[in-house]
Amino acid sequence: MSASAVHDDFPITRNYAFLNHAASSPLPRVAVEALREYAADWSEHGPALRQKWLEKIESTRSTLASRLGCQPSEIAFCQNTTAAICCVANGVDWQPGDNVVLANVEYPANVYPWWAQDQRGVGLKFVRPENGRIRLEDFFAAADSRTRVMAVSHVQFATGFRADLDKLGTFCRDREILLLVDAIQSFGVFPINVKASQIGALACGVHKWLLCPPGLGFLYCDRDLCERLKVWCPGAESVVRPQEYLNYDLTYREGARRFEGGSLNLASTYCLEAVLAMLHEVGDEQVLRRVRRLTDHLCSGLRDRGCRVFSSRVDDEWSGIVLFTLEKHPSGRVVDALAKSGIITSVREDRIRVSPHFYNSEEEIDRLLAALP
Numbered sequence: 001m002s003a004s005a006v007h008d009d010f011p012i013t014r015n016y017a018f019l020n021h022a023a024s025s026p027l028p029r030v031a032v033e034a035l036r037e038y039a040a041d042w043s044e045h046g047p048a049l050r051q052k053w054l055e056k057i058e059s060t061r062s063t064l065a066s067r068l069g070c071q072p073s074e075i076a077f078c079q080n081t082t083a084a085i086c087c088v089a090n091g092v093d094w095q096p097g098d099n100v101v102l103a104n105v106e107y108p109a110n111v112y113p114w115w116a117q118d119q120r121g122v123g124l125k126f127v128r129p130e131n132g133r134i135r136l137e138d139f140f141a142a143a144d145s146r147t148r149v150m151a152v153s154h155v156q157f158a159t160g161f162r163a164d165l166d167k168l169g170t171f172c173r174d175r176e177i178l179l180l181v182d183a184i185q186s187f188g189v190f191p192i193n194v195k196a197s198q199i200g201a202l203a204c205g206v207h208k209w210l211l212c213p214p215g216l217g218f219l220y221c222d223r224d225l226c227e228r229l230k231v232w233c234p235g236a237e238s239v240v241r242p243q244e245y246l247n248y249d250l251t252y253r254e255g256a257r258r259f260e261g262g263s264l265n266l267a268s269t270y271c272l273e274a275v276l277a278m279l280h281e282v283g284d285e286q287v288l289r290r291v292r293r294l295t296d297h298l299c300s301g302l303r304d305r306g307c308r309v310f311s312s313r314v315d316d317e318w319s320g321i322v323l324f325t326l327e328k329h330p331s332g333r334v335v336d337a338l339a340k341s342g343i344i345t346s347v348r349e350d351r352i353r354v355s356p357h358f359y360n361s362e363e364e365i366d367r368l369l370a371a372l373p
Contacts, residue, residue, distance in 0.1 A: 022355035069193035073255030084203030084219035091229030096121025160311035160321030169198030216268035235261025
């Protein structure tokens with residue numbers, strides 16, 4: 001299946017040129033059908049289909065593990081990216097004087113869980129970008145002998161800058177620093193192999209580039225790290241015998257499932273399984289090439305119109321997120337005017353943010369360019 005062939009499988013294209021996947025994505029038809037299946041299952045059978053639900057959770061877990069290059073036992077489902085990061089931030093055995101290195105342009109989900117550790121004597125060391133680019137050498141220079149964690153977004157939400165996970169992973173491994181990656185702005189476009197990149201933990205929600213409803217995320221946690229982290233929010237599903245409700249035994253499951261305290265978002269799990277199958281059918285390389293082609297086309301047109309493109313387009317730094325400004329035209333007013341024309345974008349840090357996915361068309365990009373003041 002070609003990437004462009006699925007354009008009509010996204011019903012939103014009938015009403016809008018939707019170019020805002022870095023915010024929340026519309027559902028493809030396969031996700032809508034999965035929701036219908038879930039609703040029918042629940043309404044017609046209720047909990048009698050518990051075994052089917054459990055099997056769907058495990059098959060989705062296995063598919064995610066395959067795409068990330070890890071074992072299914074290293075994947076835990078949770079509410080969102082924040083919850084996944086909190087599993088790590090609250091679980092580290094911190095000592096007073098420890099610190100976390102991160103950029104000062106991170107989304108709050110990758111700041112506040114670490115900031116909250118200040119009550120345990122943990123400090124934050126912020127790295128400042130230069131013209132939207134976060135230099136690896138600045139990350140490396142910020143780390144010291146008390147750095148326990150380096151927390152980084154694979155793609156930054158407000159700049160579109162993409163970090164080199166392989167180089168970060170090598171640096172952290174050599175210094176016994178935990179590398180945590182927020183992948184919500186990249187996974188679904190950029191392939192990630194957590195073992196090859198030596199990532200200790202990875203957090204991701206599914207409502208952006210994974211094209212699912214909000215309310216579900218997942219955590220990859222290296223098996224050895226699972227054993228070292230404290231479980232900060234245990235529940236019935238965290239333990240080895242979850243069905244023996246009154247036989248209290250706080251012996252945790254092996255691997256990441258110890259972080260799954262209770263019931264999961266089954267509706268979004270149905271959708272995630274369907275979307276992952278669709279992405280597999282299209283092909284990772286096709287998705288990646290398509291997003292690159294669309295964003296290159298966008299940036300070329302923006303520069304022709306005298307816009308300032310803020311996001312890096314270097315081969316190992318570009319992403320599906322492009323930010324730009326128009327001289328003498330406030331970004332918020334431009335975004336509002338585009339929305340009235342059925343072109344959906346957003347504003348971040350007083351810049352217009354455009355984030356097309358693989359199913360979008362060149363015609364939709366041209367429609368945006370033609371609508372600019």
